[in-house]
Amino acid sequence: MANRSFAISAGALAGGITALVLGTALALALQAKGGALRPADWAALRFTLTQAALSTLLSCLLAIPVARALARSRFFGRKALILLMGAPFLLPVIVAVLGLVSLYGRSGVLNQTLEALGLPTITIYGLHGVVLAHVFFNLPLATRMLLNGWQSIPAERFRLSQTLGMPSTFRHIELPMLWAVLPGVALAIFLVCLTSFVVALTLGGGPAATTLELAIYQALRFDFDPGHAALLAGVQFIICAVAVTLAARFTLPEGLGLGLDRAQFGQRAHWVDAPVLALAALFLLLPLVAVVADGAPALLHLPDLVWAAALRSALMAMAAALLSVTAALILVQAKVAGVAWVEGAAMLPLATSGLVLGTGLFLLTRSLASPETLALPVTVLVNALMALPFLFRLLLPQARDLHRNYDRLAQTLGLSGGARLRWLTLPRLARPLGMGAGLAAALSMGDLGVVALFAGQDQATLPLVVQRLSGAYRMDQAAAAALVLVACSFALFALCDIGGRRAAS
């Protein structure tokens, strides 16, 4: 039974989020009135769908042997490797791109080696570069999700298959799990790739490799054509909404914080596991090593604007995390207390993207204030909104347990309002709250989406500074600033996560 005033507050918050997401969509629809897609827009739409499909396919296919090897192998460093699989989720996209360029770019390690061997060089720019970057980000995500699937198969089933003398456990035990889990994994990755902006901005571009998100950015920043940007953002909104609706039909597996271990798995390790895991580890580690190697020498000679941007970004990240965690906590409490519809509002941001929201807000607010004035608050708001679905999902299981186990006891004791928050809710949810705040802060710290639309020269966040330095071919400074960005992202996550764990214990 939800407390009436709390239910009203939660309802107002959910209504506000819905109004913001749908209001920006409406603003886009009104602005785009009468426009039609141009040939270049159709090309962007095709490229968006093609790169997302290819990235999803490759990420899923490659994740199957990696997750299977992780599930059945036991070796020193296995847990570290599984933790490494979580790192790209926190890694700012611009940093990973710099790492990939350092390895596979024009003057990267790979091309230097090819040249030394007298072989033709390759280019990272274009469709294959975009797909490569997306696989770098999503192979670990898919692996973690599939690993959870493998680890959820009871060991007894494997023992039963052995006693029955079944020739293939893969066909009868593992394949059914994959059929159940893969659609959710694939749709989650497809959705992530659909809204990818920074990868396309840095590794794509040109008529042949422009995504819808990039086209929106170009329409606003370079063509000063809000109507056209609105039309493109509307198309992007429709595609995302369709993908989210499809994804909602499948149970999205939990991809974070789970699957670190299982006492017994019914399959023994195979010789092929070692090379598979070694290749996966190299694929993930080498770009990170490249960023450190490139950035460390210039770290002490960074211009002041980098440190100012780092401080600005960290403050914005903390503000976004606080906003997002507060909203998620209110909505999740309302959900477990019986106000079911608030879940729809919490998940609604998945149906849009930061850039689409940003474009809508740009259109809604441009008569009130200049984009530069609102750049930072709008970025904080959009980042908080985009993190909300993840935080809601993260908090929901433990909030449900809390409600089931202790709500009646709390009611008999008259534990309500602030006292309930202080003595029951916060201590019991401290761990997921800390982790959620860390995720929101890290995602916000590394975000280079809406701020690229709005910000002027004096309001650059750290990812924007990295991108500008890289665009100006000051690669040593870009790499050093990227290193600062990684350190800030991981430090913010660790600070919140450890804080949550300490509070919980």
Next chain:
Amino acid sequence: MLHLDHLSLTQDGFTVSANWHLPAGSRLALLGPSGAGKSTLLMGLAGFIAPSAGRMLWQGRDLAALTPAQRPVSILFQDQNLFPHLSVSQNLGLAINPRLRLNASDLARVDSVLDRLGLQGLGARKPASLSGGQLGRAALGRVLLQARPLLLLDEPFAALGPALKADLLGLVADLAAEAGTTVILVTHDPADAHRFAGGVALVHDGVADAPVATDAIFANPPPALRDYLG
């Protein structure tokens, strides 16, 4: 006196009804098979299920409009009677002040109850470090501090061994007799009813029969009880 006046409670499509009185200070066992409606009746009395018909009156006052915290009721659930992240003393302190703003006199009351229940020196410990018997006593301590005239027990000691359960039920009986507390115990074990309660209300097929003296009901069991006892 507790008066269940043509009361019906419905939860998840299942209805339990009762229409009887229980004198203040008595100890009643609600006896019956699983799924008969015993816990539903208890949850209704505690304020977690609103009546679909009829009334619940305590000393003539209708309980329906009162929240669980406002009712003259304390309850021990089957489990989760203590918050695991709070110390034993804090758990008991919540019964005095839900904001845990406790003055020296409140803290002294908590310590005195701990002493009385044989838990001296354990106030700073977390529930996870206590034995099953100590947990039961700590939960009873909370009930003692709440000092409500009606105590509901939803099989709180069911997971304990027979000797420990008998020990704790004996303790509840002593404390209730001392304070004049009315106690309603949900159980599916006839031995508990024999040991603890002066009266038994048989609950079967969604009906809680009127209470009958414990000796009398076991001496001449009605058909529903005979079926249950087998």
